[in-house]
Amino acid sequence: MGYKSIEEINEKIKKGKAVVVTAEEIIDLVAEKGVSQAAREVDVITTATFGPMCSSGAFLNFGHSDPPIRMSKVWLNDVPAYAGIAAVDAYIGATELSATRGMEYGGAHVIEDLIAGRDVKLHAESYGTDCYPLREITTYINKDNINQAFMFNPRNVYQNYNAATNASDRTMYTYMGTLLPHCGNVTYTTSGQLSPLMNDPYYRTIGIGTRVFLGGAEGYVAWEGTQHNPDQKRGENGVPLAAAGTLALIGNLKEMSTEFVRAAVFEKYGVTLFIGVGIPIPALDEDVVEKASVSDSELFTDIVDKSGQMGVVGSASYQQLRSGYVELMGKKIPTAPLSSLRKAREIAQLLKKKISRGEFLLTAPVAPLPMHNKVNKLEVRRPRNED
Amino acid sequence: MKIKVYMSFPADKVTKPVTYHLIKDFDLRINILNADVSLNKEGRLVADFEGDEANIREGLGFLEREGIRYKLFNKSIIWQEDKCVHCGACTAVCPSGALQMDKHDWSLTFDKEKCYVCELCVKACPLKVMSV
Structure with missing residues (x-):
């Protein structure tokens, strides 16, 4: 049964009268008052996560020099950026490594430096054309002297993620942290009961066009994320039992904060970016509230041997x-988190405050995320169109 | 005076009651921080020695005579707390239990007393906020 629409909730937000709780606070509220009462009382439930998300990066437009250059190769602080698009557009990927410093500095650090307002060295090369005669340029840019800087992350906010261990007899250095031999530890990386897509397992309220908190700025869900896998096995509560849905996110990098976007290096793996994301869930009805009141004891994930010997x-x-x-x-094995629950809670509280003050309005999805999607394996084969 | 000592025992010395002698003969207060000792294998012990300076010196002399190699910790781990995001990656490798997550607010906690400066956290920290 529906209690309220998004329009009604937004009216309450604008008047500063919306009742907002976090996805952790709703657990106690539902336990105390029941789903029905909680669904009547609450207008918005905030979710959040703060973890390493490799599939991130930013589109930049540097503006034209005089004479102009069609930048075909671009480096930012010696980190290669992809420039195979229009003349002074480029995409800096988070995991790209520095051509001079290797693993200690990468695309994620360039992004953090830009957000911090620091000057970044731009070096570009070109083959020279009639319309873009310049062949080389070296200068310094920052977020204020370039035209656009928007983050576009092809895959963020994983709906659940497999925990990792290592059954081999040597230490493994992975994107899931340092894994000790003989299953010496287990690492995991979601904010569980506070995680956005764990609280909206069938993507009822989170879809394409949803306004989100991204790295300190307002952002949007642009599309399903890469490797979006809604067909993953699910528990009785509907929540996937291993890595499942993902989101592609977009947002204005110029408005972000290094409080919520931080470059990171995983030993002997490489560079990645910690990003804080917060997503509000409108408490439309009992179903939405019941799903959002799920707690860590009801959320499960697979533990996978990263050495590949034993699988799940x-x-x-x-x-x-x-x-x-x-x-x-x-065996009793120690566990360690890789995503920061403390930061996720900070974001959920911040988003709650913004909504309560009328500074952040909710959106209905423009289009839903796919509920079915085949995740393909890469097969090594000959072309089919070759006869 | 208090010092932190890393000791490694050759396999044939593992059965020797070393801590007993340090306490009984040199009046030292020994606090074992970490031990990895098993029969017929090289052993490893990390402990705090507390006592008079002269007694500590004599205790270390005793270790030398017994053929037990030791090294003193004169370094310590520096945690730049203000730059830490409290992800917990360091706790995955910390063998001493010095680095732990607070189960209530999920902040990282660092107990310098328990740390024996193995430096594993320095490499494991993705934000590079741990150093020696």
């Missing part, structure tokens, strides 16, 4: 993972 070695609830230990093959 077990499953654990986020309550177990958060306890500090999980039982795996008869």
